[in-house]
Amino acid sequence: MLPIDNWTLLVVIVLISICSAMTLAAFWRTQTEPNGIGFWAAGMAFIGLSGVVLLTRTQASDMLPLFIANAGYIIGFQLIFIGVKIFSNRSSSLAFDFAFLPLVAGCYFVLYYIANFQNARVVVFSGAAVLISLAIVYVLLNGANKKQRSTRKIVTVLFALFGFFHFMRAFMAVLFPYQPSLIEHNLATTSLYLGTIFIIIGFTIIIIVQSYSILLAKLRMISLAVDQSASSIVITDDKWNIEYVNPSALNKTGYRLDEVLGQRADIFDADTMSLEDQKKMSDILGAGKIWRGELLTQNKQADKAFWELASISPVKRTNNQIRHFVAVKEDITELKHAKQKIQHLAQHDTLTGLPTRQLIMTRLEKAIIAAKQSNGQLAVLFMDLDGFKSVNDTFGHGTGDALLKSVATRLRSCVRDIDTVARIGGDEFLMLFNGVADQASVAMIAERMLHAIAEPFKIDNQLINISSSIGISMYPDDSQDPLELIKLADLVMYEVKREGKNNVAFVSRTNTEQAASNANEYMI
Incomplete structure (x- = not known):
């Protein structure tokens, strides 16, 4: 053996x-x-x-x-x-x-x-x-x-x-x-x-x-890819305590690594997210899904904030239990600024800088909704410059453009910050007054505008005199429809022109019916 x-x-x-x-x-x-x-x-x-x-x-x-x-x-x-x-x-x-x-x-x-x-x-x-x-x-x-x-x-x-x-x-x-x-x-x-x-x-x-x-x-x-990534990457545990921050995130926020490890992830937040949006994010991540959205991040000194496009992913073990969260964030501040600039250009008149018809319509619709909830009143003013065509014919379109800029400046100085002055045509302006008390208070502001426009304008060392005609409709007395309010103010404005210009008039049954029949005759 x-x-x-x-x-x-x-x-x-x-x-x-x-x-x-x-x-x-x-x-x-x-x-x-x-x-x-x-x-x-x-x-x-x-x-x-x-x-x-x-x-x-x-x-x-x-x-x-x-x-x-x-x-x-x-x-x-x-x-x-x-x-x-x-x-x-x-x-x-x-x-x-x-x-x-x-x-x-x-x-x-x-x-x-x-x-x-x-x-x-x-x-x-x-x-x-x-x-x-x-x-x-x-x-x-x-x-x-x-x-x-x-x-x-x-x-x-x-x-x-x-x-x-x-x-x-x-x-x-x-x-x-x-x-x-x-x-x-x-x-x-x-x-x-x-x-x-x-x-x-x-x-x-x-x-x-x-x-x-x-x-x-x-x-x-x-590890090398994460450390050298240009995107900000933050890893937390399931309680949102920070366990890792890559160098890019530290450079953007100004923190040292030892200052953020163990801290809550909201140390970077600028507290701009609403409670409703926070709940939506929590529900999505709690369900094991990826949340994507925009976050406003602030630096260590809290004197600078920048927008980031974030993607937050839950990291689950084999038993499907969430153990970590990984946030990958890309700085989109310049992109947002460019988007805001494009949006501003789309909603504002390039000559005067005033809001366009589209923007004031949006604000009017929102103002009507708010006024319904608070039982408040609104005023819509339609203004047309008297004699503007003769300025263009006499001095040229360059002088006419300079005059429109000066008119816009004077109109803005007559209204409150909560009001809106918009240019909706060549020499036509539309105004929205929020939270007005009564017709008397509106009439006072309208008269102030008439006097402001009636003051001589000095354009290229030349004094130019013009006037304006203003028609006013009131919510909810005259209408509760935004387009109808503008139409009524427009009709009353033409009635003012027919009766001699350089004046203000409110909507009434008589003048609106008369204006409707004569509007085309006085479109100048």
Whole structure:
């Protein structure tokens, strides 16, 4: 009998295989992408369980446990082979994966029961192990991933040795047939068991080390990308306590890293988000979804704020529990300023800087809604300059444009900040007075405007005299419709022109009916 007990070696193989399976399974649960470790863990489990079946065999003539153990052994190495293909980014062959074991079983049946070859089990199953080892070696040698080259070489050597041990065992079984026993006690089997122990331990260690090195390389790459990103990146725990801030975010806000670590993420906020928007953000992130929106960020001194387009993503573990939040923010201050400038140009007259018809209509609609809620009053004033056409004809359009600018300046000086003065045509102006008390207060402001326009204008060292006509409609007495209010004020203004110009008139049934019939006649 050999000095080394093969029964003990088989027990060691079982223990190592099961421990390796558990280790690989635990490691597989930490992976975020498929890399074959799950199949390796399953393969090790099959090898260990096959050894358990062999250890429970009580009679040398009992072939069923022996067949089951060898079948499990082959399945285990097939699973390892599938894992190797995934590890090497090679496609799997379903024909080989599913047809190999039945083919091996068929060969065993023919040799053992038909050819009556006593060592058929050893030859067939060792031959199958040789074929799987060669297939693994082939896949590893032809892998495309250069980062795994060193690992592939080591694993290739391990499986080449493993295939060699099985080949020698099959070869010895053919040359020197022996009677079946509970545990084979020969040099080939002992070498195979020792080699299996060495291969299982080495394979498990190499795979874990390689997987960790790949993971560390990815983490290093991600860390460099995040650190060197021009975007602001902030990582917090699930309670919004800051755990990481990249240099770009620190440079923009003026903080040092030690000043923000452990602080609440709202240290950067300028407190402009409404409670309703805060609740919406909380609900979206709490549901595990990504929130996108604009945030106003302030610097350390709180003397400068800038707009950022933010994308906040929850980071979840495998149990779907949120553990962190990652905010990626891009400075859009210049973009917002450009957008505001474009919007201002679209809603303001380029000559006078006054709001356009579109903007005053928007404000009038909002003012009516507010007045309905507060039972307030509004006034709409329609003004047309008297004699402006003659100024253009006499002095030219350049002088006319300069006159319109001066008119706009005087009109703005006559109204409150809450009121609006708009230019809606060549020499036509529309005004909105919010929260007026009565007609008397409106009339007083309108008279002030008449006098302001009646004062001589000095344009290019020339004194120019003009006047204005103003029609006024009141909300809600005259109408509750914004377009109708403007139309009524317009009609009354033309009635003022018909009656002599340079005056103010409010809407009344008489003057609106008269103005409607005469409006076209006095459009000058």
